[in-house]
Amino acid sequence: MKNFLYNLLLGGTLTFGVASCMEVDNFDAPSECLTGSIIDVTTGQNILADQAEARVRIWEKSYSLNPSPQDIPVKQDGTYNNTKLFAGTYDVVAEGPWWPVDTLRNVPVGGKVTRNFEVTPYLKITDFSAILDGDTLRVEGRLAAPPIPSYNADRGDVMPQIMDVRCFISSIQFCGNANHLDAYYNLEVNKVKKTVINVRKAWSNISDGVEGSDGLTHSKDTYKFAVWAKPGYTFFVRMGARVDDTFQMYNYSDIVKIEVPQ
Known part of the structure; x- marks a missing residue:
C-alpha cells in the first residue's frame, strides 16, 4: 500500500511538472x-x-x-x-x-x-578599372584619403598604417573580403597571379601629401593586378584597401561585372 501511495504521489508530481513545462509563453516576440x-x-x-x-x-x-x-x-x-x-x-x-x-x-x-x-572612410579607391584583355582580367586603381574629421584631428589622431591592397573576385553579386572565390585562387594557383599587395607603410610614405581638386589626397602609385579569366564564367570584381586599426576592415571600390566568353 505504501508503495502504491508513493508511486501515485510521484506520478502526480511528474504530471504537474510536465504540465508546468508545457505552459504557453505569453510574452510577445520582439518586433x-x-x-x-x-x-x-x-x-x-x-x-x-x-x-x-x-x-x-x-x-x-x-x-x-x-x-x-x-x-x-x-x-x-x-x-x-x-x-x-x-x-x-x-x-x-x-x-x-x-x-x-x-x-x-x-x-x-x-x-x-x-x-x-x-x-568619413579611411581610404577611397579612385581611378578604378577592371578590363578583360584576352584571357587576363586587368584590375587597377589608386588609393585616396579624405581629410581627417576635425574632431579627430583636434584629438591628435593620425591615419593608421596602410596594411594591404587587394583584388576581390566573386561568382555572385556579393563581392569583398567576406565573399570571394578562395577556391578559384587555390585551384588555379599557376594561372591566377598575386591578388594581394602588402603595403605596411604609413600614409605619408605612399602619398605626396597634396590635396587634389576632389578634396582627397592620392597615392603616388597605381596598384595593378592581372588575373586569369576562366572562359565561360561571369565574375564580379572590385578592389579594397584597409588600415591597421581595431577592425581591419576594407574600404572598397564599386563592383564591376565581367562576362568572359567561352
Missing part, C-alpha cells in the same frame, strides 16, 4: 525595428561595403545597466536593419573602415526607428 544607412560624407551616398562585414553595435540600456552588445550587419548597399528588437532604449554606434563616430545614447526604439550615420 520593433531599427534601421538606417551608413553615409559616406565625401559623396553623400551610402558607404561601399561588403555583405555583413561592417556592423552597427547596439546595447539595450533599458534592460540592464551593463548589457551585452548586439551586432546588426551592414549590407553591401550600406544599409542595416533589425526587425526583431524589444521596445526600449539603446545605445547605438556604427563600426567599420571609417574614422570613429560618436555613439548615439539612449535611442528610443518602438515601431520603426531610422538612425543614419555619416562617416
